[in-house]
Amino acid sequence: MHTILQKLVMLQDLDYMINEITSKDGKKIQKKMGLTIKGEEKLHEAKDALEQSIPPAVLSRFHKLMKRFGRAVAPVVDNSCMACNVMVPKRLTVKTVGNRELRTCERCGRFLYWV
Amino acid sequence: MKQSELLRFFHKDLFIPALKASDKDGVLKELAGCLESEDKLYKTSLVYDLLKRREDLGSTGIGGGIAIPHCRSIAVRKLTVLCALKPQGVDFKAADEKPVKLFFLVVAPPHDINYLVFLGKLVELVTAKKINKALFNINSFEDFKNLISGVT
Numbered sequence: 001m002h003t004i005l006q007k008l009v010m011l012q013d014l015d016y017m018i019n020e021i022t023s024k025d026g027k028k029i030q031k032k033m034g035l036t037i038k039g040e041e042k043l044h045e046a047k048d049a050l051e052q053s054i055p056p057a058v059l060s061r062f063h064k065l066m067k068r069f070g071r072a073v074a075p076v077v078d079n080s081c082m083a084c085n086v087m088v089p090k091r092l093t094v095k096t097v098g099n100r101e102l103r104t105c106e107r108c109g110r111f112l113y114w115v
Numbered sequence: 116m117k118q119s120e121l122l123r124f125f126h127k128d129l130f131i132p133a134l135k136a137s138d139k140d141g142v143l144k145e146l147a148g149c150l151e152s153e154d155k156l157y158k159t160s161l162v163y164d165l166l167k168r169r170e171d172l173g174s175t176g177i178g179g180g181i182a183i184p185h186c187r188s189i190a191v192r193k194l195t196v197l198c199a200l201k202p203q204g205v206d207f208k209a210a211d212e213k214p215v216k217l218f219f220l221v222v223a224p225p226h227d228i229n230y231l232v233f234l235g236k237l238v239e240l241v242t243a244k245k246i247n248k249a250l251f252n253i254n255s256f257e258d259f260k261n262l263i264s265g266v267t
Binding site: 001020021032033037038042074075095099113 | 225
């Protein structure tokens with residue numbers, strides 16, 4: 001898997017984790033499970049460290065996509081970008097091949113991640 | 116979501132009767148690795164990393180020998196649940212400090228609307244008195260399925 005793609009997926013997932021942990025519903029479910037959460041700042045630190053390891057041009061694009069669409073990396077399932085449903089080129093149907101490079105959707109511009 | 120609907124999220128292929136790992140990190144890695152080997156996710160390290168970060172904020176060991184590690188990730192296509200047993204128990208830093216013998220790994224894609232509801236219902240189910248003790252006596256997915264079917 002392409003290293004930068006892996007970092008982008010982690011960055012986006014971390015973002016979701018931060019949002020959910022601090023959300024009303026997220027807190028409610030943790031309480032129901034009898035779990036306590038301490039040190040959310042660790043997640044922000046991890047996010048910052050991750051961002052610093054991503055090339056500025058890619059990171060800038062990531063943030064623009066997040067701001068515009070709410071997600072910058074879109075999964076590819078059954079040969080389609082799951083964010084905009086456009087088909088990806090047939091030569092990229094195998095996930096190990098698709099994830100080898102940092103690719104973007106021809107239609108929506110999101111980074112693509114084959115799952 | 117009704118409690119009786121929980122069973123549809125469990126699958127025979129995602130049931131581990133005896134985990135090999137004997138420590139917390141090893142268990143998380145083995146659980147995530149099992150999802151990849153069953154083709155439920157691409158790249159174990161993505162989910163493992165998230166699970167570990169979640170555990171760093173506080174253990175998902177809910178007490179009574181049960182842990183529910185959970186996270187959202189685009190690495191999975193749909194809400195995926197894995198049930199695993201470790202009869203000898205593992206120190207999972209659970210709330211009651213008891214070793215954890217039963218694990219439910221729950222991973223869902225970011226926009227799955229069932230995720231939080233599922234977690235809530237799962238906690239209700241596994242902590243219910245009429246099922247709790249029996250859960251530690253199951254040896255197979257069939258046992259698990261029969262037990263759950265019997266109470267939901």
